[in-house]
Amino acid sequence: MAxxxxxxxxxxxxxxGAALDLGRTEEPYWQPLFNGYGPAQEWLARVDPDVVILVxxxxxxxxxxxxxxxxxxxxxxxxxxxxxxxxxxxxPVVQGHPKLAWHLxxxxxxxxxxxxxxxxxxxDHGLTVPLSVTCGQPEAWPFPVVPLSVNVIQYPxxxxxRCFDLGRAIRKAVEAYDEDLRVVIFGTGGMSHQLHGERAxxxxxxxxxxxxxxxxxxxxxLIDLPHIEYVREAGAEGIELVMWxxxxxALNRDITEVYRHYHVPASNTATGLIIFENEAEGAPxxxxx
Amino acid sequence: MVDTDAFEDxxxxxLFNKDxxxxxxxxxxxxxxxxxxxxxxxxxxDEPGYLDRFPLTEEQRRCVLERDWLGMIHVGxxxxxxxxxxxxLGRSFQYMAGAMSGLxxxxxxxxxxxxxxxxxxNRSKSEQK
Numbered sequence: 001m002a003x004x005x006x007x008x009x010x011x012x013x014x015x016x017g018a019a020l021d022l023g024r025t026e027e028p029y030w031q032p033l034f035n036g037y038g039p040a041q042e043w044l045a046r047v048d049p050d051v052v053i054l055v056x057x058x059x060x061x062x063x064x065x066x067x068x069x070x071x072x073x074x075x076x077x078x079x080x081x082x083x084x085x086x087x088x089x090x091x092p093v094v095q096g097h098p099k100l101a102w103h104l105x106x107x108x109x110x111x112x113x114x115x116x117x118x119x120x121x122x123x124d125h126g127l128t129v130p131l132s133v134t135c136g137q138p139e140a141w142p143f144p145v146v147p148l149s150v151n152v153i154q155y156p157x158x159x160x161x162r163c164f165d166l167g168r169a170i171r172k173a174v175e176a177y178d179e180d181l182r183v184v185i186f187g188t189g190g191m192s193h194q195l196h197g198e199r200a201x202x203x204x205x206x207x208x209x210x211x212x213x214x215x216x217x218x219x220x221x222l223i224d225l226p227h228i229e230y231v232r233e234a235g236a237e238g239i240e241l242v243m244w245x246x247x248x249x250a251l252n253r254d255i256t257e258v259y260r261h262y263h264v265p266a267s268n269t270a271t272g273l274i275i276f277e278n279e280a281e282g283a284p285x286x287x288x289x
Numbered sequence: 290m291v292d293t294d295a296f297e298d299x300x301x302x303x304l305f306n307k308d309x310x311x312x313x314x315x316x317x318x319x320x321x322x323x324x325x326x327x328x329x330x331x332x333x334x335d336e337p338g339y340l341d342r343f344p345l346t347e348e349q350r351r352c353v354l355e356r357d358w359l360g361m362i363h364v365g366x367x368x369x370x371x372x373x374x375x376x377x378l379g380r381s382f383q384y385m386a387g388a389m390s391g392l393x394x395x396x397x398x399x400x401x402x403x404x405x406x407x408x409x410x411n412r413s414k415s416e417q418k
Binding site for chain 1: 291292295296299300301302303304305306307310314317318320321323324329359362367368369370372373376377382383385386387389390391397400401402404405406407408411412413
């Protein structure tokens with residue numbers, strides 16, 4: 001049986017990808033941010049997952065306002081990095097995991113989560129920046145990825161409860177898979193930021209830190225947190241944080257926070273990265289050598 | 290049901306809801322068209338002619354031609370789409386955010402480096418004046 005062994009939450013700010021691609025990570029502006037990614041990269045290399053389920057949102061790239069799927073799962077063999085207006089990022093093509101992705105699509109739809117199934121999809125910074133911050137700049141990404149895209153641009157996005165429940169259903173579906181796979185799930189986006197209007201640039205570190213704390217301490221508060229609280233307190237675009245609840249829902253009730261990094265700013269955004277391991281049920285997390 | 294009044298009480302914030310999607314659809318899809326290099330070239334070569342391909346309102350056209358970034362948001366523009374126009378014109382998110390909030394790019398960047406715009410005083414229109 002496959003198993004979700006850990007979860008990771010991270011921001012996916014496009015400027016972080018650009019800083020890496022342009023070799024600017026040692027500049028004083030970027031260095032404190034990138035220094036904090038080192039331990040996360042070491043952790044992920046040690047855990048060495050067989051596959052990552054990556055929850056993210058598309059930013060008017062593969063989808064536009066023409067069709068707005070609330071949840072969409074990518075079942076392709078590969079997903080090319082998108083041209084977001086200045087050429088595709090110079091990062092490897094993302095390899096999919098069609099067999100697991102189709103299993104998830106079937107299981108989740110029969111479990112009453114009506115996902116859109118996507119056979120062809122370019123992936124934008126929402127998906128590639130989380131890979132960059134956790135894997136650096138390899139020739140090829142070290143694991144296949146199942147992309148799960150969530151609408152958080154057109155109001156309303158799914159509720160926190162819906163996201164958390166989807167996470168639980170993902171866990172159930174993963175555990176019903178017939179191969180032994182060690183799966184890590186990423187929730188991405190946020191943290192506090194607003195990109196538009198006269199209030200652009202709003203940052204709320206108290207909100208962000210409490211959000212990070214409550215993923216372990218009081219997830220029920222986050223499940224119940226209404227959209228308006230995100231928009232008012234974390235900025236209109238901070239509502240991306242609901243996607244982290246899909247990751248949280250896929251983990252055990254009891255989890256251990258093993259790493260956290262928080263930094264303001266990256267461009268317009270407060271950035272966070274957090275790692276959770278499911279509390280040990282015997283096996284150590286790192287792959288036996 | 291969505292409590293629109295509660296969202297509209299947040300200052301300087303324009304929730305991209307059903308009304309804004311409906312009003313701004315063609316403006317945003319014009320921006321979306323700029324994801325293709327040949328369309329960017331066509332737009333830059335003849336802006337009014339290119340805009341004729343889209344059923345925009347007069348005000349939406351004016352906002353695009355005059356680079357009125359906040360105005361675009363007022364007439365249904367969504368930042369993830371208007372930023373595609375920004376990219377076509379070589380404008381960063383930080384430039385656009387500054388323009389929308391009445392700051393130069395340098396002033397805006399300095400505000401962000403100092404921890405961002407504070408949330409205090411920015412939660413409700415009733416807190417302002």
